[in-house]
Amino acid sequence: MIWQALTSFIGSLMFCIIFNIPKSSLFKCGIVGMLGWVVYYAMSIHQINPVMATLFGAFTVAIISQIMARLYKTPMIIFSVAGIIPLVPGGMAYDAMRHFVSNDYATATSLAARAFMLSGSIAFGLIFSEVLNQLSRKTGNHKQDNN
Amino acid sequence: MGLSTQESLKLMDVCLLAGEMLLRSGAETHRVEDTMTRMAAAYTDAATHSFVTPTGIVFSIDKVDSTKLVRILDRSTNLHRVVLINQLSREMSKGSYTIDQAYEELQKIKQSNQGYPLAIKIAAAAISSGCFLIMYNGVWNDFLPALIAGGIGYSAFSWFHFLVKIKFFAECLAALVIGIIALIFVKAGWGQSLDTIIIGSVMPLVPGVLITNAIRDLIAGHLVAGLSKGIEAFLTAFAIGTGIAFVLAWTYGGMS
Numbered sequence: 009m010i011w012q013a014l015t016s017f018i019g020s021l022m023f024c025i026i027f028n029i030p031k032s033s034l035f036k037c038g039i040v041g042m043l044g045w046v047v048y049y050a051m052s053i054h055q056i057n058p059v060m061a062t063l064f065g066a067f068t069v070a071i072i073s074q075i076m077a078r079l080y081k082t083p084m085i086i087f088s089v090a091g092i093i094p095l096v097p098g099g100m101a102y103d104a105m106r107h108f109v110s111n112d113y114a115t116a117t118s119l120a121a122r123a124f125m126l127s128g129s130i131a132f133g134l135i136f137s138e139v140l141n142q143l144s145r146k147t148g149n150h151k152q153d154n155n
Numbered sequence: 156m157g158l159s160t161q162e163s164l165k166l167m168d169v170c171l172l173a174g175e176m177l178l179r180s181g182a183e184t185h186r187v188e189d190t191m192t193r194m195a196a197a198y199t200d201a202a203t204h205s206f207v208t209p210t211g212i213v214f215s216i217d218k219v220d221s222t223k224l225v226r227i228l229d230r231s232t233n234l235h236r237v238v239l240i241n242q243l244s245r246e247m248s249k250g251s252y253t254i255d256q257a258y259e260e261l262q263k264i265k266q267s268n269q270g271y272p273l274a275i276k277i278a279a280a281a282i283s284s285g286c287f288l289i290m291y292n293g294v295w296n297d298f299l300p301a302l303i304a305g306g307i308g309y310s311a312f313s314w315f316h317f318l319v320k321i322k323f324f325a326e327c328l329a330a331l332v333i334g335i336i337a338l339i340f341v342k343a344g345w346g347q348s349l350d351t352i353i354i355g356s357v358m359p360l361v362p363g364v365l366i367t368n369a370i371r372d373l374i375a376g377h378l379v380a381g382l383s384k385g386i387e388a389f390l391t392a393f394a395i396g397t398g399i400a401f402v403l404a405w406t407y408g409g410m411s
């Protein structure tokens with residue numbers, strides 16, 4: 009678990025360098041990536057459905073990104089990008105393709121469908137957090153902010 | 156705040172320059188529209204209209220008999236620039252710049268190069284490949300192969316993209332290179348699991364910014380932009396998949 013947290017922190021941080029994120033935000037991006045992955049990983053080792061785990065992971069990432077964006081007055085995308093990457097179902101998409109290539113279409117299509125579901129749950133995690141964000145803006149006395 | 160026609164045209168240039176840079180640097184479409192509207196609102200009372208898609212920006216200010224269009228051909232990811240322009244637009248909303256000063260400031264941002272050097276990016280891609288391998292339950296023995304495959308893969312991507320300006324082609328070839336290197340490592344006995352090494356090393360090529368942007372644009376109601384970015388992300392994933400599939404077809408011998 010500690011290794012998972014550490015590698016996801018470093019992995020996300022390195023990803024930010026590829027996307028040219030300013031030096032001052034690198035550490036925070038690493039934290040966002042780590043928290044998202046830890047939520048996902050903790051849920052997946054407790055045998056929770058990967059779709060739910062991804063949903064909650066993406067939701068965590070988006071909420072923290074929004075908070076950070078407000079705090080530091082920087083665009084939200086800076087933080088969310090780093091956190092979303094680990095959750096992208098690359099492994100499953102790869103598995104699906106491996107079965108396609110070896111002519112095992114039945115397994116391949118079911119894997120591809122699952123990968124698609126996981127991508128959908130990432131989208132929904134982001135959407136839920138956006139809804140919460142707008143709700144808090146409407147109900148609370150937040151100043152209009154362009155994050 | 157009535158502006159003369161001359162000033163309005165200048166303001167239009169400022170907004171379009173900011174929008175163009177944002178879009179080129181990988182900002183979401185709704186951010187581009189929002190920033191342009193806010194910038195204009197700092198100087199004029201007239202309503203502004205903007206229509207932004209990933210490949211072009213249309214912008215007009217009411218009561219000015221001119222609408223401008225900017226075509227965007229190449230897009231890359233430079234989020235530092237997005238942050239800088241975002242800050243500038245905040246400053247402009249407070250009224251701390253004249254139109255001319257804002258234009259100069261934008262030119263300065265355009266000319267300065269905030270990106271990390273390529274060598275650092277390659278190192279970052281290499282290290283992140285290794286880390287992703289561990290995250291996807293890989294074994295530590297495979298850490299070094301993934302590190303090397305990821306680093307070479309990303310350098311190959313930059314090199315091919317420099318040679319041929321077709322992004323999908325570069326991604327496909329880079330994925331092919333990663334697959335071959337991973338295969339060599341496994342055949343030579345230095346790596347255990349071909350699958351996890353490939354998955355880890357391919358991660359730096361995954362279109363993360365595009366995916367997040369596409370979703371955020373769709374939520375914000377920018378359907379044209381969201382869909383086209385989604386398709387771009389899908390094409391990228393497809394290109395990576397094709398490159399890897401070549402190697403897999405050879406290893407697993409399915410495509411007889």
